[in-house]
Amino acid sequence: xxxxxKAGIVVTGLSKSYLGNDSDTDKGLVFENLNLTVKxxxxxxxxxxxxxxxxxxxxxxxGVADPDYGxxxxxxxxxxxxxxxxxxxxxxDSLFPWRTVEGNLLFPLExxxxxxxxxxxxxxxxxxxxxxxxxxxxxxxxxxxxxxxxVTLARALITQPRLLLMDEPFSALDLRIRHxxxxxxxxxxxxxxxxxxxxxxxxxxxxxxxxxLFLFPPRPVKAVRExxxxxxxxxxxxVVYTKDFFxxxxxxxxxxxxxxxxxx
Amino acid sequence: MRTLLNKLTxxxxxxxxxxxxxxxxxxxxxNPLFIPTLPxxxxxxxxxxxxxxxxxxxxxxxxxxxFGFLIxxxxxxxxxxxxxxxxxxxxxxxxLVDFFRSVPGTALFPLFLLFFGIGDEAKIANAVFACALIIxxxxxYGVKNTNRTxxxxxxxxxASPSRIFLRVVLPNALPEIAGGLRIAVSIALVxxxxxEMFVGTASGLGKRIFQTYQxxxxxxxxxxxxxxxxxGYSLNLxxxxxxxxxxxxxxx
Numbered sequence: 001x002x003x004x005x006k007a008g009i010v011v012t013g014l015s016k017s018y019l020g021n022d023s024d025t026d027k028g029l030v031f032e033n034l035n036l037t038v039k040x041x042x043x044x045x046x047x048x049x050x051x052x053x054x055x056x057x058x059x060x061x062x063g064v065a066d067p068d069y070g071x072x073x074x075x076x077x078x079x080x081x082x083x084x085x086x087x088x089x090x091x092x093d094s095l096f097p098w099r100t101v102e103g104n105l106l107f108p109l110e111x112x113x114x115x116x117x118x119x120x121x122x123x124x125x126x127x128x129x130x131x132x133x134x135x136x137x138x139x140x141x142x143x144x145x146x147x148x149x150x151v152t153l154a155r156a157l158i159t160q161p162r163l164l165l166m167d168e169p170f171s172a173l174d175l176r177i178r179h180x181x182x183x184x185x186x187x188x189x190x191x192x193x194x195x196x197x198x199x200x201x202x203x204x205x206x207x208x209x210x211x212x213l214f215l216f217p218p219r220p221v222k223a224v225r226e227x228x229x230x231x232x233x234x235x236x237x238x239v240v241y242t243k244d245f246f247x248x249x250x251x252x253x254x255x256x257x258x259x260x261x262x263x264x
Numbered sequence: 265m266r267t268l269l270n271k272l273t274x275x276x277x278x279x280x281x282x283x284x285x286x287x288x289x290x291x292x293x294x295n296p297l298f299i300p301t302l303p304x305x306x307x308x309x310x311x312x313x314x315x316x317x318x319x320x321x322x323x324x325x326x327x328x329x330x331f332g333f334l335i336x337x338x339x340x341x342x343x344x345x346x347x348x349x350x351x352x353x354x355x356x357x358x359x360l361v362d363f364f365r366s367v368p369g370t371a372l373f374p375l376f377l378l379f380f381g382i383g384d385e386a387k388i389a390n391a392v393f394a395c396a397l398i399i400x401x402x403x404x405y406g407v408k409n410t411n412r413t414x415x416x417x418x419x420x421x422x423a424s425p426s427r428i429f430l431r432v433v434l435p436n437a438l439p440e441i442a443g444g445l446r447i448a449v450s451i452a453l454v455x456x457x458x459x460e461m462f463v464g465t466a467s468g469l470g471k472r473i474f475q476t477y478q479x480x481x482x483x484x485x486x487x488x489x490x491x492x493x494x495x496g497y498s499l500n501l502x503x504x505x506x507x508x509x510x511x512x513x514x515x516x
Contacts, residue, residue, distance in 0.1 A: 062420040082422020093413035097513035098435040107431070108421040141516035159421075 007040035007075050008195055009061065009163065014070035016056060029220040030056050033070070036214065036224060040075065040162075041193040045206040046224075047252065048216025054199045058165045061197065062086050074163055082111060084163035085156035089171055091149045095140045101151055102136040108159050126158045130188070146177035153181065157188055166198040170205070179237070182209060186234060204240060207231075207248050215255050225255055300483040309487035318472065318491060325456055325469040326495065328384060332391030333452040337445060340396040344403025344444075348437070349429070354404070365401060369394025369455050373462070382464030391455040395448040402444025406437030439507075439514030446503040453496050469495070 012035055018028035030053035038044045046054050059065035060072055063079035072079050085108070088094040096104055102123065109119040126132065132154050134147055143151065149169065156164060166185075170178045182205070189196060200206040206213055207229060215225040229248060231239050239245055282302065288294050289301030296304070312318035347354050347361070373390050380386040410433050418432045460470025469492045476485035507514070 059416075064416060064419045080422075081419055084420070086417065086420040088413055088417060090413050092516075093411045094417040096414065096432065096435070097516040098438070098511075107418070107423075110431075111418075111422040111424075111427065139512070141513065165420075 008042065009036070009038040009197065010071075010073045011036040012071050012073075014060075014072065015068050016053070016060070016065075017068055031067075032220045032222045034221055034223065038195055038197055038212075040195055042211050043189060043196040043198065043209055044212045044214060045210035046197065046199045046214045046216060047201075047203060047206040048214075049218050049256075052216040052219050053221055054216060055167055058086065058167050058197070058199065061163070061165055082108075082159075083161070084165050085159060085161035087152055087156045087164070087166045087169040089168040091152040091169070091172075092141075092145070094152055095148060097139070097141045099140070100136065101134055101138050101140055101143070104140055104151055105136075105155050105158055108155060112159060123158070126154070130154060130157065146173055146181075149173060149177075149181060150184070153184065160192060160194075162194060164194050164196045164198075166196065168199050168201050171201055178205070185209070190234060203249060203252055207245060207252070208235060208240060213248075213252070215252060227251060297482065300486055304483045305486040305490065308483040309490060312484060312487055318469075318488065320467050321469045321472045321488070322491060322495060324467045325453075325460065325492070328388055328460075328468070329391065329449070329452045329456045329499075332388040332456065333395055333445075333449050335388070336392045336395035336399055336448060336452070339392070340399030340444075340448075341403050341441060343396075344400040344441070345407055345434070345437070347400065348404040348407025349433070354408070361397065361400065361404075365397045369451065370458050373459050377462075382462070387456055387459040387465075390459055391452045394455050395452050398448045398451060399441070399444045402447075403437060403441045406440030406444075407433055409440070410436045435513075439511045442503075442507045442511045442514070446500065446507065449499050449503060450496060453492075453499065457492060 014031050014034040014036075015029075016031045018030060046057075048054055056065065060067055061074065061079050062084050063081045074083060077083070096107065099107070105123055105126070106119055109122055113119050113122070127136070132150075134143065134150060140148060140151055149172075153169070170181050173181060185196075186209070188194070198206075198209055200209070210229050211233065213227040213229055215227065217224075227248060231242070231244055231248075285302045288299075289296075289303070300308075309318070347357060369390060372393065373386070376386040376390045376393075380389055414432055414436060415428060418428045423431070456468070457470035457473070459465075460468035461474040465471040469488055472488040473485055473492070476482070476488060
């Protein structure tokens with residue numbers, strides 16, 4: 001059970017400043033002595049105002065930014081690029097337009113697998129298992145935005161990452177496409193049990209997808225408010241009409257009301 | 265019918281110009297000593313092509329232009345990529361690059377004559393100089409303007425710095441590099457044609473234009489100008505066409 005306790009994300013005493021750790025002022029401070037854990041296989045969502053450091057946290061978890069103080073452990077190891085998969089809000093920019101859909105899906109495999117045949121086998125296997133139905137030889141910029149985001153999601157999942165970091169991935173999509181993307185994500189998670197940390201700007205999405213919800217106050221973030229979402233899993237769309245859903249929604253809104261009062 | 269007309273819209277401008285030129289000739293609106301009529305220019309063009317004079321000129325101008333352009337691309341692209349990749353190198357050299365970019369290319373021709381003599385070398389060297397700067401600047405900005413999210417995406421996937429450069433930064437910069445090449449080939453032609461007007465050129469479109477001017481063979485001069493224009497336009501078309509095919513992702 002030793003390893004089980006270490007699994008998931010464990011953030012301890014995290015401090016981070018935009019200005020670097022040798023600055024005297026608190027001006028650029030994003031996080032101060034922050035603790036946070038996400039259990040292995042759990043879906044946690046993050047909701048908070050712009051500029052509160054959500055993206056900074058994801059970058060540190062992805063291993064492309066370093067904390068000033070404190071430690072981050074992912075399944076017991078330090079974050080490093082390639083360990084977690086990242087889905088960006090701006091999917092148009094995160095795709096490689098000079099590559100076909102297939103080429104985009106192969107990119108993360110190229111970073112990890114030397115053998116070309118093995119990469120193509122992995123791709124074939126993934127396409128079948130994920131039910132990926134977009135034409136592989138299409139140019140990505142000729143796809144609709146919903147299809148483009150489906151490519152970035154598939155590209156993130158193709159390496160079967162233990163951890164998925166998602167930075168407002170569905171915010172530019174219309175309701176119908178957003179719902180189908182949410183369903184695809186939940187179906188994948190159910191099958192593979194990946195740990196997911198999902199930043200959302202949409203309160204209903206943050207509640208609907210999460211098993212736990214982190215509310216980030218405006219920075220500097222010293223502690224986050226955790227809300228356990230005890231709605232049955234897997235969730236149906238109907239859940240948003242229930243009293244429980246409404247109560248959680250109210251709790252979230254109240255948190256930011258109080259917070260606004262505190263700031264005065 | 266309607267769609268056919270829409271497809272031929274591009275013909276309106278050239279047709280109008282030809283019509284005005286023809287009308288001006290028929291109605292004696294312009295002095296043919298300065299602007300000869302279109303049929304006269306065309307018959308001179310035909311004669312000069314049949315006698316092979318103009319074809320030799322064209323061949324000489326073409327190889328000088330393309331050779332200069334090619335060398336400039338081979339020098340300019342790597343330098344531009346290097347300047348764009350390193351902040352320090354960029355900061356150390358940006359004033360120099362901006363200065364030389366501001367010097368009109370042909371202003372340095374006497375200097376090149378001094379270094380290389382009056383043969384082809386000086387002309388080509390001048391074209392290389394003028395083109396390389398444009399290619400350098402475009403390649404540099406192509407690298408510098410690489411989308412941050414795109415690099416971040418590759419980084420999070422565990423791509424090494426060299427893989428990020430070769431597989432992300434470079435393809436991302438290619439449309440801008442291609443744009444630079446397209447401007448550069450036009451500049452190469454300008455420099456070559458102008459420098460051909462100086463002493464020491466046996467054959468070349470610039471030489472032909474200037475010589476016919478000096479001999480007051482105005483229809484022949486117009487014919488040489490027309491062919492130079494057609495040559496420049498074809499170069500441009502070839503590059504635009506290959507740009508669309510090869511770097512199809514430009515602007516995405």
